[in-house]
Amino acid sequence: xxxxxxxxxxxxxxxxxxxxxxxxxxxxxxxxxxxxxxxxxxxxxxxxxxxxxxxxxxxxxxxxxxxxxxxxxxxxxxxxxxxxxxxxxxxxxxxxxxxxxxxxxxxxxxxxxxxxxxxxxxxxxxxxxx
Numbered sequence: 001x002x003x004x005x006x007x008x009x010x011x012x013x014x015x016x017x018x019x020x021x022x023x024x025x026x027x028x029x030x031x032x033x034x035x036x037x038x039x040x041x042x043x044x045x046x047x048x049x050x051x052x053x054x055x056x057x058x059x060x061x062x063x064x065x066x067x068x069x070x071x072x073x074x075x076x077x078x079x080x081x082x083x084x085x086x087x088x089x090x091x092x093x094x095x096x097x098x099x100x101x102x103x104x105x106x107x108x109x110x111x112x113x114x115x116x117x118x119x120x121x122x123x124x125x126x127x128x129x130x
Contacts, residue, residue: 031055033130037100039063044072044089047118049108056130062097064089072115078106088112103128 029051031038037058042051046068064074069091075084079102089095103126110120 034061037061038130041065042074043067044074044110044120046070047110047115047120049074049110049120049122051108051122052124053122054125054127057101057103057126057128058130059098059100062099063094064097065094066091068092071112072110072120073112075109075111076101076106077109079104081106084111101126 029041029043031040031052033056037060038055039061040052040055040063042049042062042064044050044064044066051062062074062076064085066072066089071088071090073085073088074095074097075082076097076099077083081099081101083097083099085095085097087095106124106126108122108124109116
């Protein structure tokens with residue numbers, strides 16, 4: 001029985017540490033390393049942006065879900081990058097945005113008039129390597 005308990009412990013440990021190297025959670029949301037960058041999961045609501053505040057540099061794919069009935073958008077700005085979604089995300093809709101980011105600080109916001117002032121803004125740190 002002792003060997004079996006140890007075996008279960010080691011399997012659990014390996015599963016947990018394996019996951020820890022491929023994903024991270026911050027601000028209640030996660031990212032997953034995809035080999036060339038991160039798949040970053042974002043949720044927008046009235047009036048907050050929930051996403052990791054730190055993730056590794058590379059070819060990022062932002063998976064953005066609007067969990068409210070209000071339309072939103074997603075913009076990233078900093079280190080020579082300024083990119084928004086080409087269309088607003090309708091209520092309860094979703095969108096994907098790809099952008100290459102280098103290490104540094106970036107400003108995330110909803111560019112719809114007044115939304116950033118209501119709290120839909122945050123700074124994120126993109127780190128070197130994964």
